[in-house]
Amino acid sequence: ARTSLLPSRAQLLALPADRRAETLTGQLVLTVAATLGSATASVGLDQPLFDLGLDSLMAVELKNEIERQLGVSLSIAVFLEGATLRTLTEQIVSRLPAGADDGGADAAAIGRVERFEDVASELLAELEGLSDEQARAVLGQEA
Structure with missing residues (x-):
């Protein structure tokens, strides 16, 4: 198994709330590109992940990695409904606590x-x- 390219929950929560989405988006781009074996330049923020070549098994693996690294539970339906990197970031950030103290997952x-x-x-x-x-x-x- 490769090392996760996503930040840990603690790393993300240590950032000011207004920088979390930008940081997470950048790391998601790297993660999706690595999963697909493609260049980061070919990963558009508003392109559905399945249009980029993500299949259902890859989506489950990405979902599990997000849960493992960030302690954020996402439904697989989020991916199946045409998630983009932008909407995925929004879903994750909306499930994080506003402050740095999250009380633990x-x-x-x-x-x-x-x-x-x-x-x-x-x-x-x-x-x-x-x-x-x-x-x-x-x-x-x-x-």
């Missing part, structure tokens, strides 16, 4: 959510490989 809760999402992702991957008839049978419906 609930790491246990984040861990539980990550484990649930991992199980859900595995189940979805298994369902995608099934025929409609097999999927209905797994879901307890008549074929």
